Amino acid sequence: MTENINKSAPETRSRILDAAEALFVEHGFDGTSMRQITSHAGVNLAAVNYHFGSKDALIQEVFRRRLTELNRQRLMALDRLEAEAGGAPLKPSRIVEAFFGTAIALAADTEHGGHTFMRLLGRTYTDPNAFVRQFLAEEYAEVLERFLDALYRAVPEVPREEILWRFHFMMGAMSYAIAGTDGLQLFAGKFDDADPARLMPRLMSFLLGGLRAPLPEFVERRGKKGGREAA
Amino acid sequence: MTENINKSAPETRSRILDAAEALFVEHGFDGTSMRQITSHAGVNLAAVNYHFGSKDALIQEVFRRRLTELNRQRLMALDRLEAEAGGAPLKPSRIVEAFFGTAIALAADTEHGGHTFMRLLGRTYTDPNAFVRQFLAEEYAEVLERFLDALYRAVPEVPREEILWRFHFMMGAMSYAIAGTDGLQLFAGKFDDADPARLMPRLMSFLLGGLRAPLPEFVERRGKKGGREAA
DNA sequence: GTCTATAGACGGATAGAC
DNA sequence: GTCTATCCGTCTATAGAC
Numbered sequence: 173m174t175e176n177i178n179k180s181a182p183e184t185r186s187r188i189l190d191a192a193e194a195l196f197v198e199h200g201f202d203g204t205s206m207r208q209i210t211s212h213a214g215v216n217l218a219a220v221n222y223h224f225g226s227k228d229a230l231i232q233e234v235f236r237r238r239l240t241e242l243n244r245q246r247l248m249a250l251d252r253l254e255a256e257a258g259g260a261p262l263k264p265s266r267i268v269e270a271f272f273g274t275a276i277a278l279a280a281d282t283e284h285g286g287h288t289f290m291r292l293l294g295r296t297y298t299d300p301n302a303f304v305r306q307f308l309a310e311e312y313a314e315v316l317e318r319f320l321d322a323l324y325r326a327v328p329e330v331p332r333e334e335i336l337w338r339f340h341f342m343m344g345a346m347s348y349a350i351a352g353t354d355g356l357q358l359f360a361g362k363f364d365d366a367d368p369a370r371l372m373p374r375l376m377s378f379l380l381g382g383l384r385a386p387l388p389e390f391v392e393r394r395g396k397k398g399g400r401e402a403a
Numbered sequence: 404m405t406e407n408i409n410k411s412a413p414e415t416r417s418r419i420l421d422a423a424e425a426l427f428v429e430h431g432f433d434g435t436s437m438r439q440i441t442s443h444a445g446v447n448l449a450a451v452n453y454h455f456g457s458k459d460a461l462i463q464e465v466f467r468r469r470l471t472e473l474n475r476q477r478l479m480a481l482d483r484l485e486a487e488a489g490g491a492p493l494k495p496s497r498i499v500e501a502f503f504g505t506a507i508a509l510a511a512d513t514e515h516g517g518h519t520f521m522r523l524l525g526r527t528y529t530d531p532n533a534f535v536r537q538f539l540a541e542e543y544a545e546v547l548e549r550f551l552d553a554l555y556r557a558v559p560e561v562p563r564e565e566i567l568w569r570f571h572f573m574m575g576a577m578s579y580a581i582a583g584t585d586g587l588q589l590f591a592g593k594f595d596d597a598d599p600a601r602l603m604p605r606l607m608s609f610l611l612g613g614l615r616a617p618l619p620e621f622v623e624r625r626g627k628k629g630g631r632e633a634a
Numbered sequence: 635g636t637c638t639a640t641a642g643a644c645g646g647a648t649a650g651a652c
Numbered sequence: 653g654t655c656t657a658t659c660c661g662t663c664t665a666t667a668g669a670c
């Protein structure tokens with residue numbers, strides 16, 4: 173063994189990613205310097221450019237690492253539901269669980285940075301950084317298509333346009349749910365029960381209530397379930 | 404008239420605020436430089452420090468200018484509702500309208516920067532910048548207290564803790580609703596109908612559906628309306 | 635009240651030794 | 653694969669003329 177014990181490249185890589193993830197959520201992309209990241213990770217400043225090429229490429233890898241896995245799990249959950257249903261429309265609640273529950277589960281992992289990452293992701297949906305937005309859009313394209321189709325079939329009496337909007341609203345609610353107690357200090361000290369295990373059912377009932385709410389007046393209800401024009 | 408025609412101080416001030424507001428929402432606080440702001444506003448670089456003292460003070464003034472007025476309108480709307488009700492609990496839908504409708508109305512104003520500001524505000528709830536968070540928390544303290552109290556009275560069968568969470572979720576949904584079509588590109592090109600006038604009823608029906616949704620299983624329903632323990 | 639010029643700190647990125 | 657040293661650009665903030 174003539175090799176230096178410190179030449180552990182793969183570990184350096186992940187140490188940088190972990191440090192970057194934690195600092196980005198705390199200070200934003202522009203507010204976090206390479207020097208902060210490397211000193212936090214206990215590696216040399218030049219290591220970032222060696223392993224990732226640039227700060228932008230590092231940012232991208234922070235997202236790719238987690239998002240690929242998250243969306244893979246989401247699609248697996250949806251595949252399973254569809255296989256069980258055998259062609260029949262799914263229950264809306266199961267679809268919503270497959271998409272948002274998977275995310276909430278990742279957010280509940282405080283051990284391996286899942287919580288940190290989900291806070292960062294929530295922040296980033298409304299983030300101005302153009303190239304991150306572009307990257308997220310690509311990363312989400314397939315999973316979004318699949319879940320929207322499933323919802324269209326599951327709730328045929330609600331027009332697609334309204335499902336689209338409501339799905340959008342749901343993502344906003346989830347984002348705040350995860351940012352939750354640590355994020356904004358608006359509700360600081362107000363929550364008595366911030367048990368992470370209860371966040372999931374709390375959010376789920378809210379989301380489903382919103383998804384199945386009576387339609388706004390201007391919308392024509394479509395299929396079955398007695399075609400009243402809402403109140 | 405010996406005075407220089409360009410010595411129009413109040414206009415310089417608001418030109419800077421307008422430019423800062425627009426640039427902040429597009430590139431974030433750290434991503435926006437004083438040089439960008441002043442050149443966009445057509446004023447001298449040093450004018451910002453002369454009028455506001457520092458970049459942080461400028462950021463604060465960007466929010467204060469709009470938020471004071473927004474929250475004043477919210478409280479006025481709530482006062483009116485309570486005066487009309489004369490001591491009786493309010494309808495939840497009216498309370499939600501008074502809080503979120505006022506914000507949506509401001510977001511619908513694309514002429515005087517209201518839309519821009521509301522996008523910025525939505526972004527900022529989950530923003531990491533510590534001093535902005537602190538400032539927002541102070542600015543919101545009273546209005547939040549008043550509206551939460553009104554909701555507690557309006558929906559007594561839902562425990563306060565759950566109302567708190569649901570109000571939090573509602574703010575997330577609103578934030579995404581406003582960021583909406585221009586914000587994230589996830590749903591880019593998917594919306595057929597992005598009519599701002601319809602955003603309000605769309606969001607309202609979603610929010611009320613979520614607020615009044617069946618409670619999660621672990622929650623004990625409280626007052627009237629037949630105390631079942633949810634499904 | 636507005637301007638130019640510049641101080642002084644910090645940013646990302648890289649060259650080249652080991 | 654990791655390190656030190658450094659280039660060079662941009663940043664906020666301010667001094668001082670007008």
